[in-house]
Amino acid sequence: MKTIEVKLGQFDFDDGGSYVGGCDGGKANGFGVCTGPMGQGEFSGLWQGGFEISGVFTWAKDNKYAGQWMQGKRHGLGVENKGHWLYMGEWTQGAMGRYGVRKSTKSSAKYEGTWTQGLQDGYGLETYADQGTYQGQWLKGARHGYGVR
Known part of the structure; x- marks a missing residue:
């Protein structure tokens, strides 16, 4: 059986946004949630190399x-x-x-x-x-x- 190492991280950005989830090399990787500053939106989904791959982005006003x-x-x-x-x-x-x-x-x-x-x-x-x-x-x-x- 192969063991897979999963790295988790949390990043807080200068603009007030944050990211919680999988990470690799200081970048979002795997499943994670990124919240924009002051309620400007939230992305929940899969990341690779710091970029969104697939998921749901919710803006203000639903x-x-x-x-x-x-x-x-x-x-x-x-x-x-x-x-x-x-x-x-x-x-x-x-x-x-x-x-x-x-x-x-x-x-x-x-x-x-x-x-x-x-x-x-x-x-x-x-x-x-x-x-x-x-x-x-x-x-x-x-x-x-x-x-x-």
Whole structure:
């Protein structure tokens, strides 16, 4: 049977934030919880080499992101609850990217399609709160090119 050594640590940062959890070489590694200064958010999840890999980040007002990270930014698959919007899909370097679905939690408003740098871009279907729809091309968050309303 192989023995695995687990190192635990606690770091208190100058800005008032803190980290408690696995560490290796003075960096967060393994499971840990990092709390930002003055209630500015909390990340709970897996770390590698001091960076978030996968977990849940909770901001003030109960906004949340659960998913994958790379180099300190949301990257990969994830789900974000922010205000009355829910986004499920891919993230690229911290922004909604490639393909995803954003829908309102208060109405039937919804967009399903491609994204670039956090904006509808490429092709998608938007359903409005009044049940009207637009299906077609998008450019930098605006309807652009061919489409049907």
